[in-house]
Every structure is written in C-alpha cells, then in structure tokens.
Amino acid sequence: RNSIKEKARLRLREFDVGDRFSHLPLARAAVLLPLMVRAGKLHLLLTVRSMQLRRSPGEVCFPGGKSEATDKDEIDTALREAKEEVGLQLEKVEVVCRLVPGIDKMNYLVTPVVGFIEDTFQPTPNPDEVSNVFVMPLEYFVKPLNYQTVPYKTSSGYHGRMHSFTYDDPEHKMSFRIWGLTAHFAVFLALVIFRRRPTFEIDYDLDSLISSSENYFMNLYASVYERKKSNI
Numbered sequence: 242r243n244s245i246k247e248k249a250r251l252r253l254r255e256f257d258v259g260d261r262f263s264h265l266p267l268a269r270a271a272v273l274l275p276l277m278v279r280a281g282k283l284h285l286l287l288t289v290r291s292m293q294l295r296r297s298p299g300e301v302c303f304p305g306g307k308s309e310a311t312d313k314d315e316i317d318t319a320l321r322e323a324k325e326e327v328g329l330q331l332e333k334v335e336v337v338c339r340l341v342p343g344i345d346k347m348n349y350l351v352t353p354v355v356g357f358i359e360d361t362f363q364p365t366p367n368p369d370e371v372s373n374v375f376v377m378p379l380e381y382f383v384k385p386l387n388y389q390t391v392p393y394k395t396s397s398g399y400h401g402r403m404h405s406f407t408y409d410d411p412e413h414k415m416s417f418r419i420w421g422l423t424a425h426f427a428v429f430l431a432l433v434i435f436r437r438r439p440t441f442e443i444d445y446d447l448d449s450l451i452s453s454s455e456n457y458f459m460n461l462y463a464s465v466y467e468r469k470k471s472n473i
Contacts, residue, residue, distance in 0.1 A: 245278055246357060249434045250337055253355055256433050256451060257338035260314060265462065267350040271315035272305030272423075273323045273334070274353050274430055277360040282378055283434065285427060286358065287419065288326060288366070289373035296347075299372070301419045303426065304329065307349065315339060315352035327374055328365035334358055340429060341454045343422045344465050353426045375410050375417060382406065382424070382431035383439040390441065391420065401461070402444060404428055429454060 263269070275286040290300050304323035312318045316336055323329040334356040342352045364374040387407040394400050405420035406427075419427065428443065438447055446453040 252434050253338045262342050269308040270349040271318035271352045272303035273319040274355045275358045277358050279360045284376045285379050286376050288371045291370050291372045301417050302423045316354050319354035326370050341458050345422050377408050379431050382427045383437050
C-alpha cells in the first residue's frame with residue numbers, strides 16, 4: 242500500500258506546478274483530486290452536483306469552487322471547499338501537488354490540487370451542493386470500458402477534444418458520466434501516475450508530458466485571453 246502511494250507521490254511531485262500559473266489575469270478556482278488506495282489500487286473520489294444548483298446541476302465533478310479573499314492559495318480553496326461539500330477535514334488530506342490548471346466554461350482558471358485521503362473516509366455531503374459521492378479506480382481513466390470523445394470549439398476558434406467516460410458503479414448500482422474539465426483532470430492525473438498510453442487519443446506527447454501539457458494549457462489560455470480582451 243505504501244509503495245503504491247510512494248510511487249504515485251514521486252511521480253506527482255515531478256509535475257507540481259506550484260503557483261507558476263497563479264499570476265494569470267483570470268478569476269480563480271480550485272478543485273481537490275482526492276486519491277485513496279483501495280484493494281491495492283489507486284481510486285479517486287468524485288461528487289455529483291446537487292440538482293438545486295444553477296450551474297451544471299447533476300454533473301460529476303471534484304470537490305472545489307471559487308477562490309475567496311481569505312484563501313491563501315489554491316490549496317486553501319480546494320481544502321475549504323472539500324470540507325464544505327463532503328465534510329473532509331483539512332488534517333485528513335495529505336496534499337501532494339498542484340497540477341497544470343484548466344479553464345472552465347466561465348473562464349475561471351481552475352487549479353487541480355492532488356491529495357491522499359484514507360479509504361475509510363465517510364463523506365457527509367452537503368445536500369445544497371452535493372447529491373452523491375462515489376469512488377472509482379483511477380485506472381479507468383486510461384483503460385475505460387465506456388468512452389466517447391466530444392469535439393468542441395471555443396468562440397475564438399480554438400479546437401479541442403473533450404473526454405467523456407461512463408462508469409457503472411457497483412457500489413451504488415448507478416452509472417455516472419464523467420466529462421469536460423473533470424475528465425480532463427482525471428485523465429492527466431492517470432497519465433502522470435501510470436506512465437501508460439491510454440486506449441484513446443490524447444492531446445499530449447507522452448514522451449514529454451510536462452512540456453506538452455503546459456503548452457496545451459498556454460494555447461488554451463491564449464485563445465481565452467484574446468477573447469476576453471476583444472470583449473473589453
């Protein structure tokens with residue numbers, strides 16, 4: 242168990258971007274990617290957004306949200322939101338790194354914070370924000386049973402691919418669809434840890450994953466920032 246964690250830790254630390262992208266002039270948000278070891282394999286905890294929410298009701302996501310003035314950094318944001326949404330206590334998370342950020346459809350700069358939690362963690366979802374919590378194998382994001390790719394184009398003409406996974410959860414006897422930025426972060430996390438070519442196409446060069454992931458992000462940022470400037 243410890244060797245699985247230790248290997249993952251070492252890989253993740255190679256990819257830690259720290260606050261390198263925090264200066265970019267976009268509104269900020271952060272999500273926590275909670276990793277755990279269960280039955281000798283790495284698993285990820287995900288949530289389902291409450292149907293009462295205005296934005297993306299019923300969608301699968303990681304615990305997280307917008308930065309607040311009291312947050313010291315993106316790690317603070319991710320941990321605060323995880324506590325509010327699923328009752329995860331800050332001291333129960335071993336934060337490992339921050340990975341290359343993404344940009345959501347509201348043009349927020351979203352930083353993924355990766356942390357280990359115990360597999361004994363019992364979530365207490367806040368019903369105003371979260372309708373369900375589930376755990377799935379990280380390996381599913383390189384070797385899925387049910388996968389689609391959704392092409393998309395930003396209003397500034399940037400072309401990309403969106404991953405979409407359907408996971409049949411044996412515990413809840415339910416199917417969950419993981420797509421968009423949540424799937425993007427989960428795939429990248431799996432690529433970093435497993436160093437394995439997935440069974441589907443990706444936008445990165447696996448032989449130079451660090452530089453190609455940063456280039457991918459900066460191209461996306463450039464397209465968003467140009468659009469923002471043209472709207473001023």
